[in-house]
Amino acid sequence: MNNRNRGKNTGDDILFGSDKQMEKLKMAAQDMLYLLSRDYSEKASSELVGNRYKLKTRQIQALRGASASEKQIGNRKSNRLEISDLKGRVLYLDGFNVLIVMESLLSGAYIFEGLDGCFRDLSGVHGTYKRVNQTLRAVELVASFFHKAGIRKLVWIFDKPVSNSGRIKQIILDFAVENNLNWEAGLEYNPDKFLAENSEIAVSSDAWILDNCKNWFNLIQYLITEEKLDVNLVRMF
Structure with a gap:
């Protein structure tokens, strides 16, 4: 058993836990909306807004994830x-995206609700995926959703270049066999492109996938509501 989780970083309570910081982030998000809607690039917009509101690096990271035109x-x-649209359908799930957001949420890390209604975190794979204490609970919650929605088949897609992707794929397949779930799992070199082009229904909060699928x-929103999950939620609007 390991002691890893995806909880808060030191200093996150200062960056995201006060009313003063939240007001600043909400104003910054409105400025980002204005600039992105006028075709400014994300990089230029976040630099401009970050400087204006004197945002720290992790605040800018959260802002970029939560913003859209x-x-x-x-x-x-x-x-x-x-x-209600999912019964009898085949869904393709962005494996690392969903797992890591759920692991962060269950670890008590700050979760950010963007202007598009999606939920994102500040963790990332960074080339290697490490299973944490909350991984199994996250998979169990996806299984609960699978049953309640009456889905015909769920296909998990993981990034092949990420270290340990084969291991988490096998964990998912073993869990599916043990619990009699019609799940598949695959590894792709470009999972974003695969999910956008090959899935009738994608499950992800990745901005590029959402724009191209x-x-x-919105699985994270569903699970938060349906399972009454306790969330350190930051609304950026």
Whole structure:
């Protein structure tokens, strides 16, 4: 048993835990919306806004994840499916994206609700995935969703170049066998492109996937609501 989790970084309570910082981040998010909607690049927008509000690196990281243009927000909302749309369907799940957000959420890390209604965290794979104490609980919550939604098949897709991707793929497949779940798991060199092009319904909060897929489902929002999860939530609007 390991003692790893994806909890808060030292200093996160100072950056995200006060009303003063939250007001600053919300104003920054509105400025980002304005600039992105006028075709400023994300990099230029975040530098401009970050300087204006004297944001720290992790605040800028959270801001970038939570921001989108008016056009992006509109498109994402129009392609978003509800739980009632999923019965009997095949879903493709962005494995590391979903697992890491859920692991962070269950670890008590700050989770950021963006202008598009998606939930993101400040963790990342960084070339290697390490299983944490909350991994199994995250998989169990996905299984609960799978049953309640009446999904026909769930396909987990992981980044092949990421170290330990084969190991987590096997953990998912073993869990599926033990619990009699119609799950598959695959490794792809470019999972974002694969999910956008090959899935009828994608499960992810990755911005590029949301902008390029046919349809998507907001699994993190569903689990927070349905399972009444305790979340250190930061709303950026």
